[in-house]
Amino acid sequence: MGTKILIVDDASFMRMMLRNVLSSHGYEVVGEAENGRLAVKTYQEIKPEIVLIDLIMPEMGGIEAVKKIIELDRDAKIIICSAMGQQALVVEAMQAGARDFIVKPFQPSSVIEAIQKVEREEE
Amino acid sequence: MDSSRLNEFYRDAFQELGNIGSGNAATALSQLVGRTINMSVPEVMIIPIERVPEIVGDMEETVAGIYLEVYGDVPSKILVTFPYKDLLSLTDLMLNQPVGTGSTLDELKLSALKELGTILSGAYLNAMSKFLDLRMIPSVPALAIDSFTAVLDTILAELSQENRYALMLRTEIIETETKISGSFFLIPEENALETMTAVIQKTSGVVDIG
Numbered sequence: 559m560g561t562k563i564l565i566v567d568d569a570s571f572m573r574m575m576l577r578n579v580l581s582s583h584g585y586e587v588v589g590e591a592e593n594g595r596l597a598v599k600t601y602q603e604i605k606p607e608i609v610l611i612d613l614i615m616p617e618m619g620g621i622e623a624v625k626k627i628i629e630l631d632r633d634a635k636i637i638i639c640s641a642m643g644q645q646a647l648v649v650e651a652m653q654a655g656a657r658d659f660i661v662k663p664f665q666p667s668s669v670i671e672a673i674q675k676v677e678r679e680e681e
Numbered sequence: 682m683d684s685s686r687l688n689e690f691y692r693d694a695f696q697e698l699g700n701i702g703s704g705n706a707a708t709a710l711s712q713l714v715g716r717t718i719n720m721s722v723p724e725v726m727i728i729p730i731e732r733v734p735e736i737v738g739d740m741e742e743t744v745a746g747i748y749l750e751v752y753g754d755v756p757s758k759i760l761v762t763f764p765y766k767d768l769l770s771l772t773d774l775m776l777n778q779p780v781g782t783g784s785t786l787d788e789l790k791l792s793a794l795k796e797l798g799t800i801l802s803g804a805y806l807n808a809m810s811k812f813l814d815l816r817m818i819p820s821v822p823a824l825a826i827d828s829f830t831a832v833l834d835t836i837l838a839e840l841s842q843e844n845r846y847a848l849m850l851r852t853e854i855i856e857t858e859t860k861i862s863g864s865f866f867l868i869p870e871e872n873a874l875e876t877m878t879a880v881i882q883k884t885s886g887v888v889d890i891g
Contacts, residue, residue, distance in 0.1 A: 641803025
């Protein structure tokens with residue numbers, strides 16, 4: 559079984575794109591959530607190894623969700639995947655506890671490289 | 682601020698902002714659909730709100746309008762529109778399906794359209810934020826399929842009565858094979874235009890707005 563990944567994005571289209579990229583590279587998508595609040599809840603329930611999360615979402619955005627997940631699990635491995643690549647947001651996300659930042663639209667290789675980088679940090 | 686006070690220097694600066702944003706947006710869209718995307722040189726206009734319809738043209742055309750708020754240093758509204766007749770071709774491209782095979786706009790395709798608006802807006806905002814060193818954060822996008830009049834009215838109704846002028850930044854997004862075209866509008870809220878010109882003035886060393 560590949561690394562267990564939780565996808566969090568309010569756009570079902572983007573969740574589908576990420577699911578296809580991950581599945582075709584041997585990763586196991588164990589859950590999906592459409593906002594930050596559901597992401598925190600799902601994280602507690604299924605304990606994924608890596609979380610891919612958007613920033614701008616209804617109910618609870620990505621940065622707040624990252625902070626809440628890190629409160630639950632300080633070793634959580636979270637990668638931001640957002641169309642907003644502004645320097646201040648990247649810094650804020652990394653300070654909140656994210657391990658990497660992918661700017662949409664992405665090449666599939668960028669997603670895989672970010673995951674592999676986070677996986678290597680574990681070793 | 683009105684158009685008469687926006688001298689050539691600032692028009693050039695906003696034009697350059699539009700060029701950079703459009704370049705980023707074209708690159709983003711090209712990556713998303715896997716096709717070559719061309720974008721026209723942006724038109725930058727400072728116009729009274731009431732003149733927006735005459736600039737836009739065919740106000741009764743049915744469009745998909747993806748609109749969102751921009752928070753931060755430059756409160757604004759963004760509208761991205763695509764003609765209704767092009768939506769199926771556009772979503773076919775985004776879903777990597779042969780153009781012309783889609784027949785209905787299902788939930789996945791509507792989601793794809795909203796995501797397209799998010800990504801195009803992100804490309805513009807990232808460029809403008811870097812250029813002006815200002816924080817510009819978008820809201821979750823909303824999608825409406827209606828006449829251009831109805832879509833625009835929704836946005837303009839939320840603008841302050843004090844905001845009598847709109848900075849209209851319009852770019853045509855053109856996919857060369859299917860001839861899909863779309864438009865991008867940025868409408869700053871009250872004082873947002875002043876914030877942007879003040880930053881341009883400060884960073885360029887210009888003394889007088891003129």
